[in-house]
Amino acid sequence: MxxxxxxxxxxxxxxxxxxxxxxxxxxxxxxxxxxxxxxxxxxxxxxxxxxxxxxxxxxxxxxxxxxxxxxxxxxxxxxxxxxxxxxxxxxxxxxxxxxxxxxxCIRKEYTYRIYNSRIKNPFYVDRAYFYPKRLDEQVMDRAARAFEGTHDFAAVRSVGTNVRSTVRTIYYCHVTRNGELLELKVCANGFLYNMVRAITGTVLYAAEGKLKPEDIPVILDSGNRTLAGPTAPPGGLYLTRVWYEDERLNG
Amino acid sequence: MxxxxxxxxxxxxxxxxxxxxxxxxxxxxxxxxxxxxxxxxxxxxxxxxxxxxxxxxxxxxxxxxxxxxxxxxxxxxxxxxxxxxxxxxxxxxxxxxxxxxxxxCIRKEYTYRIYNSRIKNPFYVDRAYFYPKRLDEQVMDRAARAFEGTHDFAAVRSVGTNVRSTVRTIYYCHVTRNGELLELKVCANGFLYNMVRAITGTVLYAAEGKLKPEDIPVILDSGNRTLAGPTAPPGGLYLTRVWYEDERLNG
The missing domain is CATH 3.30.70.580 (Pseudouridine synthase I, catalytic domain, N-terminal subdomain)
Incomplete structure (x- = not known):
């Protein structure tokens, strides 16, 4: 075979x-x-x-x-x-x-896309999360970077799958803006169920002033899902890169 | 009212x-x-x-x-x-x-998008014309520019609507490449039925070597639809700009 x-x-x-x-x-x-x-x-x-x-x-x-x-x-x-x-x-x-x-698989990168404009765009339906209120990408970027490193990510996952450990290493997590499109990119050695969408919801909470970037380590330490932001909708999420020892498969 | x-x-x-x-x-x-x-x-x-x-x-x-x-x-x-x-x-x-x-309406701009890559992209389905063979955008641009000016465009329209005249003025018609995405942009004081899609099909014929950019004036003069290229599929076509005296409506 x-x-x-x-x-x-x-x-x-x-x-x-x-x-x-x-x-x-x-x-x-x-x-x-x-x-x-x-x-x-x-x-x-x-x-x-x-x-x-x-x-x-x-x-x-x-x-x-x-x-x-x-x-x-x-x-x-x-x-x-x-x-x-x-x-x-x-x-x-x-x-x-x-x-x-x-x-x-050694590590993976997910990208979460947010269409941040007063008016919806019919070409982004199911492809980016429509967010009409102006978002400050600098606050979001600071919040995103607070997730970097090796942590217990139990506070930003949905229960529903059995995993031995909820400790993962995030190599990078940052937010950039290109016009009306915001991208949160997160690369880790593994992801828990709904982890990227919960991180995105938490980063959006920071942009909305509902929490501060410096609260994120406390939330992670608590392991309490209810302290983090909500799970962002699925249509904005893309698996964008993967890494293997067999480099032909990487992209 | x-x-x-x-x-x-x-x-x-x-x-x-x-x-x-x-x-x-x-x-x-x-x-x-x-x-x-x-x-x-x-x-x-x-x-x-x-x-x-x-x-x-x-x-x-x-x-x-x-x-x-x-x-x-x-x-x-x-x-x-x-x-x-x-x-x-x-x-x-x-x-x-x-x-x-x-x-x-004083004039309009249409954009025809071609996804030119060996492999189809599921995110461009119904949004760009998938064309797997490498296209030379310089040949296409030369062919596109041959449509500029005031001409009888009967050779690049589909019959089916009654119009008094088939003479129109194209202010610009050009092709640019951005990675795997080609864009043909055409601005005119009016468009005949299927005119942009027929122009695109003719520009693609030039890229395929089935006609030369210098044949285009002859084709226009002939008024013969069968000498021009085929009508490109609809999913690649976008109305992108319009112009009025009331400038609030322009974009």
Whole structure:
């Protein structure tokens, strides 16, 4: 059996997240159906993370094992003809036998986009969080940077998945503005459930004056989810980069 | 009766164009329904142009007459709560009694977007024309500029609407590249049916070597639609600017 890694992009609007579910359409299941047609056998994928319903990916890595002999460089085109246009396989590589898209992932970067304008923009619906009140990106950036480092992030996650530890390392977390579009970028060795959306909600609380950047270490120490800001909506969230030892997969 | 002009944006993907039709959902009809609720009386809109099914607008002007006393600056918010998110009223102004969004329009600019990359991008579906073969934007720009000036544009329109004359003046027509995104911008005192999409198809023919930029004057002189390139698909087309004597409406 060869072990194949895929690099994907997807617009998550139409999907109930990555992970296969019994009743809802997901990215993994849509991709697996296409891969099964191309490989001529049932295929199961492992993804680099469980993106939620409505969350997007500009660079996502998944892997699967197959006995099909299809040349690896033919896989992207072949699969793309069998899946809807909102999911695109950009590249495929044969990888080491023990490679696992989630277990082998060293770090990931998510980007949360906020459309900050008095008037809604129809081209950002489901693609950025519309926030009509003027936001101060400098306050937001200071709040974002307060999350950097190795901390227990229990205060900024939603309960619902079992994890051994809620300690993670955030390598960078910052906010930049480009016209009406604000971007919060956060890179970590791992993310808890809804962690980026809770960090974004907390950074927005800082912009609204509901907390101060210097409160964030206290909130993290408390481990109390109710002290942090709300979970920002999914449509603004994108998985934008991933890192592996196999550098062909990085982007 | 007051005469009110609206500035709109819309994502045209879900609509059968601007113009009210009997059987299909259009932008005008969706907007009129919202305006009628806000004004408490039936409202009919005049738009600045008939965009086709799937065509978008970043800046569109429409006007309507009403005896409603709603303050004009309340109209955008009020209407936006009654229409879907893919249409947004950005501003409203009371205008001269004889103002007419199409008749008073001095010139318009359309932008045609091409996503030129080997691999499709799920975020540009229905928003840019996907063209996988590398395009030479310099050849395209030379071809585009050949359309500038006052000409009979019968060779680059689709038959289907009655117009007195097929002579128009193109003030500028050029192509620029920004990474994988190509933009053809064309500004004219008026446009024939499908004219921008036919110009785009012809400029793409030049990039493909199927004709030369210097053939374009000959094609225009011939008035023969079959000598020009095909009509490019609607999803790449945006109305981006309009000009009126009432400068509040320009953008």
């Amino acid at each position: 060869r072990n194949i890694a895929l690099i994907l992009m997807y617009n998550g609007t139409a999907y109930h997240g990555w992970q296969v579910q019994k009743t809802e359409v997901t990215v993994a299941q849509t991709l697996e159906r296409g891969l099964s047609m191309v490989c001529g056998e049932p295929v199961k994928c492992t993804g680099c993370g469980r993106t939620d319903a409505g969350v997007h990916a500009e660079h996502y890595v998944a892997n699967f094992r197959t006995s099909s002999r299809i040349p690896v460089d033919r896989i992207p085109f072949a699969v793309n003809t069998h899946i809807p246009e909102d999911i695109v396989v950009k590249a495929a590589y044969e990888v080491a036998e023990d490679f696992n898209a989630i277990g082998s | 007051r005469n009110i002009a609206l500035i709109l944006m819309y994502n045209g993907t879900a609509y059968h164009g601007w113009q009210v039709q009997k059987t299909e959902v259009t932008v005008a009809q969706t907007l009129e329904r919202g305006l009628s609720m806000v004004c408490g009386e039936p409202v009919k809109c005049t738009g600045c142009g008939r965009t086709d099914a799937g065509v978008h607008a970043e800046h569109y002007v429409a006007n309507f007459r009403t005896s409603s006393r709603i303050p004009v600056d309340r109209i955008p918010f009020a209407v936006n709560t009654h229409i879907p998110e893919d249409i947004v009223v950005k501003a409203a102004y009371e205008v001269a009694e004889d103002f007419n969004a199409i008749g008073s």
